[in-house]
Amino acid sequence: MDLRQLGYFVAVAEELHFGRAAERLHMAQPPLSQAIRSLEADLGTPLLHRTTRRVELTDAGRAYLQRARAILASVDAAAQEARLVAAGAIGHLAIGCVGSATYSVLPALSRRLAAELPGVDFSFRGEMLVPDQVEALRTGEIDVALLRPPIPDASLAISTLRHDRLVVALPTEHPLAGRRQISPAALRGVDLIVHSADRRSMMYDVVLRLAHDAGVEPRIRHEVGETSTLITLVAGGLGVAIVPEPVTALALDGVVYRPLTRPVTTVDLAVAHRADRGEPHLLRTVETIRAVV
Template sequence: MDLRQLKQFVAVAETSSFSRAAERLFMAQPPLSVAIRKLEEELGTPLFERTARGVRLTAPGEAALQAARKCLQNAEEVSTAARASATGEAGRLRIGFIGSVTFGLLPRLIQAFAKRHPQVKLALREGTNLELLSLVENGELDVGFVRVPTARPENVRFQLIQTDVFCAALPRGHALAKHKQVALHDLADCPLIGYTPSRVGGLQAAVSHLFARAGISPYIAQEAVQVQTVVGLVDSGLGVALVPSVNASHASGRVVFRPISDLPPDASIGISLAYHALAETAVTQRFRESIEAPAEKAPGAGGGNGQAK
């Protein structure tokens, strides 16, 4: 049997008439009668009793009607699910992210997307730039929020989401904390909390390049992978650091942030969405389209609001 036969059977059962069922199905009555007879032969039992006033279901026909309706409903659900997946309205989206985006950017984008696409199941995974780029390149993640500038693996594309600049993170009692802004040379003799080097670049490469352009060789007192850890080490009084200004509003009151007065105009950093150009699903496209508005500037970028709140 096939779905067409089940639809024909349900139509006859609901109308109690071959002629009315044929009209509903936009077909002639004789082929409909033949189709039902073949279905009965296949099942090995009569489904209808023929009467002078039409037809009525037999006991096996009553049981078959319930199963047929359920089967047709399931078939429609399969079709609906397939269409939804093909258009990106349903499915699964595997999202990787660095820790910094959890402070506002990621929750806002995720909530907005989930509200518009409730049938898409989200799977989130935190990692470093190196880890996320590798997972996107290998097809284990659909998208990854990464810090830029960074290396660009083959077939991985970037969509800029947020632009930002470095600011200086200082212990509250530090001598430079009383200034409204600081210069890079002001930090030359301060112990610096740096970032762990990565073969894909990232913040460590950006900070090193910035100091090199200024002719400064800073003393690296400690290194850490994540921005939150770097700020925590500043909080502990172990040194000063350059951090993305977006992090200024998410640290303890024992750390103050000051804009850097002599940042080169092209010394910008930011957050990009990494995705595989050759393995992009419809759901991935939907997600990228949902954040395709012009790249936003991080709160406080370039200005600095003085101290953490």
């Protein structure tokens, strides 16, 4: 028994006529009749009742027809699924984002991915610190990350997407809020809100380096894990924060953003995944991220 025999049987069973079935299958009638007899011999029971005037299904033939149709449909579905997988059109991916990308990239990215890869099931994790993203990539908890280098990990494929300038987030009533731009030196004696050092935030090191280069001893009052919490505390008047410019998408009442003056400092935004992974739907997702960012 093989799939070709099943297809022959379904054609005869639906036409109830060997001649019409042969025409439908683009073959001669004798080999078709022989194939059906061979199938019946393999099964050990007749599937068709033949007379000189008509062809009818036996009870066994009617039952077998339902199964044969289901088998052929399943085979077709498997072939289609294989083609879609090869084309990167189906699958599942989890994407993790640093805080600034959560607000500036994720809304447009999620819409674009839904439009271009509707067969891929995406899940998203926002507000992830870079060390957590790296660990999640290693363990497979997430598949793709929008993060901020440097990442000293040769097991990851990392590609820079853009360079984001740094800005200062201030309470609207802060004495520095009236300035058009702010230098790092102006932050001397100012309460700072930063991402957590305990959770190894990359932005923590950036802020400290800026302060030290300007000869300023940073006065850190609050450390937080999430960018949204950081900006909320700024809105509450608890201090100021240095953040990547895309964070300005968080337009909370009580917060203003001012450019950081020269030297212009930027932090990179990159896309990363494990270097040993090359599934088509993952690579298509990375290309879509590039197009959006």
